[in-house]
Amino acid sequence: METTVVNNNFKSEEYFINMGPQHPATHGVLRLLLTIDGEIIKKVDPDLGYIHRSIEKMCERDSYQQIVHLTDRMDYLSANINNEAVCLAVENALQLEVTDRIKVIRTIIGELTRIASHCLWWGVMGMDVGALTTYFYGFRDREMINDIFEETCGARLTMNYNVPGGLMFDIHPNFVKRVKDFVAHFKTKIPEYDRLLSNNVIFQKRTMGVGVLSKEDAISFGVSGPVGRASGYSCDVRKHHPYSALDQVTFKEALRTEGDTYARYQVRIQEMWESLSIIEQLIDNIPEGDFRVQTNAVIKLPKGEYYQKVETARGELGVYIISTGTKNPYRLKFRSPGFSNLSVLNHIAVGSKIADLVAIMATLDLVIPDIDR
């Protein structure tokens, strides 16, 4: 009788691989140093800085009007919300009161940006776990928002539509009609998203119970946005510190308690519904008024420190300005949501498999230029 000979060539041994910087699942130039045992991840070590452009230092050189266009290039999927953050910080420092029209338009554009960002995320999330169709559907719906932006702001991705004191130009006459068309169109598409991906058994098995983040860890890692809310951490800046016209609308904060990848997925799907509801509440009665409040050609902030936070599609973006009373900021710091959300990756990915790491990273929704700045 033959006996099975154990092949000693296959010893269990930890080894090291590079994931990135040019890897489709890292969604940019992020390099992950993985220590793995077989397929089990022992350690994830992100290596940053491949797309560092020293935006914060360039802000010290630029005037306050010029800073705004640099923030387009940080989190390019929430470009309008980033612009809004800088403009709000400058307006608060100048104690400049903008008209209701500006506030409402800024809020509508911001929520459209959030939906566009989540559409892209949904498509890419499906593609990361192996469903290519979602990519086409997500981009098809995002295209309608991009057309709205192109008609009103003049650009599709880096709009630079906000200026300190208001908006660069008024909304296009077609804006309201196009937004209404989009809302009606998109309301029929989210149930399709659910049928196609959310309720799919394979997708649920790939995501449920993967990358669990507890509420305590979410708070101690400084996680914000949909990632934090999926762990039950109520951290929506729109709810707790409303800015622009967000105090005029009612919406529910998307909260889950599971903290796994599927919960993060569900939070973003619910956020699309909430954003649609915010747009619907505002789009019918955009108040009349000026779209721009005149400021001095050279804006000089009073001496002091100013902080403004907004909720981008990824979480809390903070703008911290130290002014010495000149036309440039002495120091300008961006607290970007992607950086804090990335810090949690090692904590939740240890012990799972490499394929799970891709699913976890997809729901962290990393935008690398936002992390490196």
Place this chain on the structure above:
Amino acid sequence: MSYLSNIYNGIKTLLTGMSVTGKYFLNARKGAITQQYPDNRATLKMFDRFRGEVIMPHDENNEHACTGCQKCELACPNGTIEIIWDRGIDEVTGKKKKKIDKFVYHLSMCTMCGLCIDACPTDAIKWGQNFENSVYDRTALTRVLNKPGSKVRAGIED
């Protein structure tokens, strides 16, 4: 039993998902929903506000509206605009007056932020809709926007 119900659920959700894709497959719109560029170049029309490149419109008398005030040069974050100016003689008053010699626009450095056009007091520059800016040599991206022999339109003051 749970093994069989797993198989049943798996097939059911698969068919539900395929009903979505199947619906689009059967009800495909006439033509494609994607952009047909470059096949539609003849009919392609960009939106009015589309930011392609900065242009300086000239009227039929080869006159533009730029007074050479350099506000656009100051507003630009990247040093894209360079105005080379000198003093001319105003025909009406006979006094010395600033005029542009060359309005140099470095398209290769432009981020299309629109601050120059926002800052221009006389609307001398505006956005052009051309976006096909690929060239083999980057020096071709440095342009002089005012045409040779052009002068500022009478009555334009900044």
